[in-house]
Amino acid sequence: MLRGLCYKTQPMEPRPATTAVTYRYERLRAVATGIVETAGQTFLLLIAVRVLQAGPTAKALISSGQSFGLMLSVLTVVVVAQRAWLPARVAAWLAAFGAGCFALMACWPTVTVFVLAGIGALAGTAMAIPLLTQIYHDNYPATQRGRLFARAIIIRVAFAAVFSEAAGRFLTGDLSGRYRWLLVVYAAGLAFASYCLARVPSQPLTPTASLHPLRAMRFVQSDPVFRLTLISWMFMGFANLMMLPLRVEYLANPRYGLTLSTGMVALLVGVIPNAARLVMSPVWGWAFDRLNFFALRVTLNMGFAVGIVAFFSSDSMFGLVLGAVVFGIGLAGGDVAWNLWVTKFAPPERVADYMSVHTFFTGLRGLVAPLVAFHLAAHVSLPVMGGISAAMILVASAILFREVKLGKSPDPGTELVEQSARANGP
Numbered sequence: 512m513l514r515g516l517c518y519k520t521q522p523m524e525p526r527p528a529t530t531a532v533t534y535r536y537e538r539l540r541a542v543a544t545g546i547v548e549t550a551g552q553t554f555l556l557l558i559a560v561r562v563l564q565a566g567p568t569a570k571a572l573i574s575s576g577q578s579f580g581l582m583l584s585v586l587t588v589v590v591v592a593q594r595a596w597l598p599a600r601v602a603a604w605l606a607a608f609g610a611g612c613f614a615l616m617a618c619w620p621t622v623t624v625f626v627l628a629g630i631g632a633l634a635g636t637a638m639a640i641p642l643l644t645q646i647y648h649d650n651y652p653a654t655q656r657g658r659l660f661a662r663a664i665i666i667r668v669a670f671a672a673v674f675s676e677a678a679g680r681f682l683t684g685d686l687s688g689r690y691r692w693l694l695v696v697y698a699a700g701l702a703f704a705s706y707c708l709a710r711v712p713s714q715p716l717t718p719t720a721s722l723h724p725l726r727a728m729r730f731v732q733s734d735p736v737f738r739l740t741l742i743s744w745m746f747m748g749f750a751n752l753m754m755l756p757l758r759v760e761y762l763a764n765p766r767y768g769l770t771l772s773t774g775m776v777a778l779l780v781g782v783i784p785n786a787a788r789l790v791m792s793p794v795w796g797w798a799f800d801r802l803n804f805f806a807l808r809v810t811l812n813m814g815f816a817v818g819i820v821a822f823f824s825s826d827s828m829f830g831l832v833l834g835a836v837v838f839g840i841g842l843a844g845g846d847v848a849w850n851l852w853v854t855k856f857a858p859p860e861r862v863a864d865y866m867s868v869h870t871f872f873t874g875l876r877g878l879v880a881p882l883v884a885f886h887l888a889a890h891v892s893l894p895v896m897g898g899i900s901a902a903m904i905l906v907a908s909a910i911l912f913r914e915v916k917l918g919k920s921p922d923p924g925t926e927l928v929e930q931s932a933r934a935n936g937p
Contacts, residue, residue, distance in 0.1 A: 525650050529712050533650040537663040540707035543700040545670030550697050551577055551633050553675060553781045556759045562687045563622045571881040574756035576630040578877025580637025581870040585727060587638045588867040592716035598642035603708035609635035610701035617694035641866035646713050648854045648862045654800060656854060657847055661796025664846050668788040675781025679774040686773055717860040727864040737856055741872055747812050747907035748873060750900035752880035754819050761893055769826060779835050787839025795844035804855055805911045808848060812908040814841035816901040823897035
């Protein structure tokens with residue numbers, strides 16, 4: 512087990528007015544992000560498969576759009592810190608860029624434009640994630656951070672579920688003739704998200720002397736707890752990201768014998784998982800604020816493993832629904848854990864830096880995993896791939912078993928940080 516110095520960070524609590532304004536606009540933004548979430552989750556890939564007849568590489572690139580943005584988020588944090596730009600304002604710019612990309616896709620419906628602009632739209636929103644995590648750290652009290660974040664997630668998930676159902680019904684009649692209207696809705700959603708983000712209060716990031724875009728990587732070397740968690744997340748994340756886009760492929764491609772309708776694909780990939788997320792998000796938000804983080808992460812891993820095996824090992828509706836429900840339950844906890852976990856370990860002024868490292872490695876595996884998945888699926892059955900992914904998730908969990916005591920103290924009034932040699936300097 513890693514051993515080292517334990518100390519409590521005592522950042523200044525945000526003003527209630529700041530928390531209230533942030534929470535108000537985050538709930539409004541959640542309406543738009545819930546709608547736009549269905550693009551990368553279901554409909555862009557569905558359009559690529561059934562309308563554009565895209566090949567494996569094109570489908571993998573569309574699935575990896577967010578991953579490009581996650582990798583670039585490291586550079587985003589560096590630039591924002593050095594220019595002393597307000598994080599919320601930059602996040603608003605990136606959302607506006609994504610809106611423009613969706614509008615471009617609607618105007619020029621070609622495979623090339625669809626793939627490139629789709630990558631741009633998903634990447635733009637992903638690049639802002641470390642900035643948003645810093646905002647949550649600064650604007651939400653530590654004892655309420657998970658709960659407030661989860662409440663916005665509930666709104667986002669509810670609108671994602673409702674919109675998935677509505678869009679599935681709308682597109683079932685004429686997918687090739689109606690999908691461009693869907694892209695217009697996504698453009699409008701991101702434009703509204705940009706409006707909300709521009710009104711969220713935020714503070715400039717703490718600059719550093721180094722301008723190197725990967726300067727935050729030094730925390731991987733200096734902080735053993737951070738490094739260990741990143742290694743575990745690499746196994747789990749690669750397995751999950753490898754199977755995530757294959758859900759649509761499995762349900763929509765005639766090769767696998769299911770060939771479900773557009774509405775049924777939307778139901779199993781969007782509506783049912785999001786309904787499970789809707790129910791479980793407040794539970795996971797409460798758990799994040801109060802429970803040991805590593806125990807929480809291992810529990811979530813088990814849920815993802817069960818969901819993958821159930822979904823891809825069955826061709827019955829019961830098995831597909833069960834897998835969708837279990838995946839949604841795990842995803843609800845993953846929403847909270849993935850976005851906020853660095854707030855438990857990072858020094859207050861380095862939350863964005865820590866998060867940018869996390870998002871960089873998430874983006875790296877997100878680029879590779881879909882490519883591996885779509886090309887491997889041509890040679891290996893999806894149930895076998897599901898078993899491989901579940902085994903990788905078990906490895907990820909085993910890495911964390913010995914470190915459970917390093918998680919957050921059950922006392923909700925403290926933020927426990929354990930380290931061996933953390934670099935706190937600029």
